Amino acid sequence: MNKVVLVTGANSGIGLALCERLLSQDTEGLQLCLACRNMRRAQAARSALLTSHPTAQVALLQMDTSSITSVLSAAQEVKLRYNRLDYLYLNAGIMPNPQFDVKAFFKGLFSSNIITMFATGEGILTQKDGITHDGLQEVFATNLFGHFLLIRELKPILCHAGRTSQLIWTSSSNAHRSAFDLEDIQHQRGTQSYSSSKYASDLLSLALNTHYNKQGLYSSVICPGFVMTNLTYSILPSFPAFLWTLLMPVFWLIRMFTNTFTLTPYNGAEALFWLFKQKPESLDPQAKYHSLTSGLGNNYTQPHKMDIDLETSDALYEKLLQLEREVKRKKLKEKQKRSKHLHSGHTGDHPDAYHTTL
Numbered sequence: 001m002n003k004v005v006l007v008t009g010a011n012s013g014i015g016l017a018l019c020e021r022l023l024s025q026d027t028e029g030l031q032l033c034l035a036c037r038n039m040r041r042a043q044a045a046r047s048a049l050l051t052s053h054p055t056a057q058v059a060l061l062q063m064d065t066s067s068i069t070s071v072l073s074a075a076q077e078v079k080l081r082y083n084r085l086d087y088l089y090l091n092a093g094i095m096p097n098p099q100f101d102v103k104a105f106f107k108g109l110f111s112s113n114i115i116t117m118f119a120t121g122e123g124i125l126t127q128k129d130g131i132t133h134d135g136l137q138e139v140f141a142t143n144l145f146g147h148f149l150l151i152r153e154l155k156p157i158l159c160h161a162g163r164t165s166q167l168i169w170t171s172s173s174n175a176h177r178s179a180f181d182l183e184d185i186q187h188q189r190g191t192q193s194y195s196s197s198k199y200a201s202d203l204l205s206l207a208l209n210t211h212y213n214k215q216g217l218y219s220s221v222i223c224p225g226f227v228m229t230n231l232t233y234s235i236l237p238s239f240p241a242f243l244w245t246l247l248m249p250v251f252w253l254i255r256m257f258t259n260t261f262t263l264t265p266y267n268g269a270e271a272l273f274w275l276f277k278q279k280p281e282s283l284d285p286q287a288k289y290h291s292l293t294s295g296l297g298n299n300y301t302q303p304h305k306m307d308i309d310l311e312t313s314d315a316l317y318e319k320l321l322q323l324e325r326e327v328k329r330k331k332l333k334e335k336q337k338r339s340k341h342l343h344s345g346h347t348g349d350h351p352d353a354y355h356t357t358l
Contacts, residue, residue: 002029002030002057003029003030004030004033004082004087005022005031005032005033005087006033006035006061006088006089007019007034007089007091008036008089008090008091008150009091009093010034010089010091011034011036012041012045012265013227013265014091014170014224014227014269015089015170016045016265017265017266017268017269018089018091018269018272018273019045019049020052021266021269021273023056023058024052024053027055027056031057031059032049032057033058033059033060033061033078033081034059034061035062035063035074036060036062036063037062037063037064037065037070037092039062046058059081061074061077061078062074063150065092065141065142065146065147066136066138067132067133067134067141068141068146068149068327068331069331071146071149071153072149072153075149078154078157079154082157083157084160084163084165085157087276088151088154088158088165088166089168089272090147090167090170092142094138094139094142094143095139095194096130128191129187129188129193137186137187137193139193139194139196139197140185140186140187140193140200142197143197143201144197144200145320145323147169147201148204149327151167152324159215159217161216162216164216164218164279164281165216165218166218166219166275166276167217167218167219167220168220168221168222168272168275169202169204169219169221169222170222171198171201171221171222172194172195172223173223173225173260173290174198175198175201176192176195176199177199179199180196180200181196182312182315182316182319185200185316185320199308201221202221202306203308203316204317204320205219205220205285206219206306206310206313207314209285210310210313218281218283218285219285220283220285221287221288221289221306222271222275222288222289222291223290223291224270224271224272224291225260225268225290225293226260227264227265267291267293267299268291269291270291270293270299271290274289274301275289286308287303287304288304288305288306290303290304
């Protein structure tokens, strides 16, 4: 039976590289679904995959993980299309409005801290978060809560007696405990929303294992290393494009001394691809699986213990469940209000009537 694989954020970067690697291993035995926000880019990604693998089964799904409505609608569509889901790669993520400390960057460039700085962004990056239409912090909603909702909605096809399914999160070496506050899970009061959301995904993965392993659902976390993707390039929006070209020899040189500089999306997807081939029962729920590339260009995966604990992970899980109940209750009230408005006869011919119900 074909394995069904859904990848969020699959139209570029390591998400697209993962899809290419999966199809290169098994073109005929997969049903691959690319869940993307931008359908134009998703179509281009699908076309590229089918050019390399003409007989592959590659479907598209429109989904914006920052939007509650979009996630709920996409989940319903997935359940209509498939009666099982073997792998759910939770890869979509954003780092909006990164604030780059140029002075700290060049200072770190000529210091002993250079490898840590590039690998984690420590000391050089902060973010200015936004608010979604649902009133949630944008990074929290996109990177964590939208994926949490998706998992909850897809539980009927993820959990089946007699077989296992895998959740695989794309985390980061930038996931720091110091950036996360259990009393501010959306990171409304901080300036490290990306780091907070990634640390929260590490915690959530552990909690999901606690609650769902007995139902055959397992969760793992990966770190892609330092990869040159659209997200990376957006970190230096005010820098001329040629600067990256000038820095590339530095990056390649650094890779001779550290294995975390994977640099290409193909290399960064190594741990995602490696986990696809493992038995989930054999994996360590408290480990983050790192994509690594040696100085000679050889790719491999290595687990590292995460700085997480069961108590905090379960507390976060309960807070997310509470938020899920709140947003669903809010959506239901909005739906009832729209329905009442439509049936009250007030929509009439007024030019703004329909617009106000959207």
